[in-house]
Amino acid sequence: MEKRTEEKPIISVQHVSMHFKVPLEGASSLKEYVIGGLRGKNKTRILRALDDISFEVRRGEILGIIGTNGSGKSTLLKIISGALLPTEGRVVADQDSIQLLTLGTGFDRELTARENVYLSGALLGYSREFIRRKYRRIVEFAELEGFMEQKVKNFSSGMVSRLGFAIATARETPGILILDEVLSVGDMFFREKSAGRIQEMIHSGATVLIVSHSVDTIRKNCTRALWLERGRQRMEGPPGEVCAAYTKWGRQEKEGKG
Numbered sequence: 001m002e003k004r005t006e007e008k009p010i011i012s013v014q015h016v017s018m019h020f021k022v023p024l025e026g027a028s029s030l031k032e033y034v035i036g037g038l039r040g041k042n043k044t045r046i047l048r049a050l051d052d053i054s055f056e057v058r059r060g061e062i063l064g065i066i067g068t069n070g071s072g073k074s075t076l077l078k079i080i081s082g083a084l085l086p087t088e089g090r091v092v093a094d095q096d097s098i099q100l101l102t103l104g105t106g107f108d109r110e111l112t113a114r115e116n117v118y119l120s121g122a123l124l125g126y127s128r129e130f131i132r133r134k135y136r137r138i139v140e141f142a143e144l145e146g147f148m149e150q151k152v153k154n155f156s157s158g159m160v161s162r163l164g165f166a167i168a169t170a171r172e173t174p175g176i177l178i179l180d181e182v183l184s185v186g187d188m189f190f191r192e193k194s195a196g197r198i199q200e201m202i203h204s205g206a207t208v209l210i211v212s213h214s215v216d217t218i219r220k221n222c223t224r225a226l227w228l229e230r231g232r233q234r235m236e237g238p239p240g241e242v243c244a245a246y247t248k249w250g251r252q253e254k255e256g257k258g
């Protein structure tokens with residue numbers, strides 16, 4: 001895939017670490033844990049969700065982030081978008097131009113799909129007028145005509161993700177688009193359509209960060225890939241090479257355990 005890059009990085013992640021305090025095993029019930037907490041008796045340990053991560057992203061790049069469950073991918077995206085502050089290190093990026101797309105961000109499941117378009121849109125920084133203008137296009141893209149007056153709690157997960165995707169991509173060109181595991185959901189046909197929309201955004205010059213468990217998605221869409229494993233930066237480079245190394249490692253790990 002063609003790379004359109006400039007000299008100055010648009011995102012710079014510098015020695016970022018994220019440590020969470022998590023409870024040690026011990027309490028056998030939630031009640032015991034809450035009582036322990038009130039008495040100051042619960043023991044905690046430090047979980048290193050991210051450990052000294054550094055990389056840069058240049059304008060127009062499409063960076064794919066892969067890694068097994070719990071390797072720190074979502075935590076990293078939250079830090080880049082400014083939703084979380086890292087324990088150590090820093091991120092330099094224009095956070096106003098970042099749009100983080102996760103499934104059903106800010107959805108209230110008790111509200112109707114129509115109400116959620118306005119709610120989620122407002123959370124993404126869209127004006128009421130903008131949403132009103134784009135409303136029909138959002139519904140059409142999500143293929144939810146006839147369902148918009150239903151509460152989102154009655155939607156299938158695919159319907160929720162289609163609506164979330166349509167809302168989040170309604171804006172013409174966010175400077176930086178961050179997609180957290182949104183390309184491999186929905187049915188095959190929606191996946192093709194959303195991949196098409198991402199391609200449009202890529203061609204309009206947006207910088208894109210994609211987290212996906214699908215190495216195919218990373219190979220097809222990205223100009224570069226980053227592999228995180230247990231919070232560590234394992235490899236960075238051309239998507240084909242990184243995906244091949246990740247797949248090989250994953251198979252060996254599985255054989256080792258099997």
Ligand SMILES: Nc1ncnc2c1ncn2[C@@H]1O[C@H](COP(=O)(O)OP(=O)(O)OP(=O)(O)O)[C@@H](O)[C@H]1O
Binds near residue numbers: 067072076
């Ligand atoms: N707010 C939090 N408090 C405590 N631990 C957390 C918190 N958020 C994430 N973690 C832990 O940090 C680690 C990394 O989580 P993260 O969600 O970033 O992984 P991931 O690579 O996105 O996983 P997946 O592929 O399963 O979505 C996990 O062990 C998770 O339990």
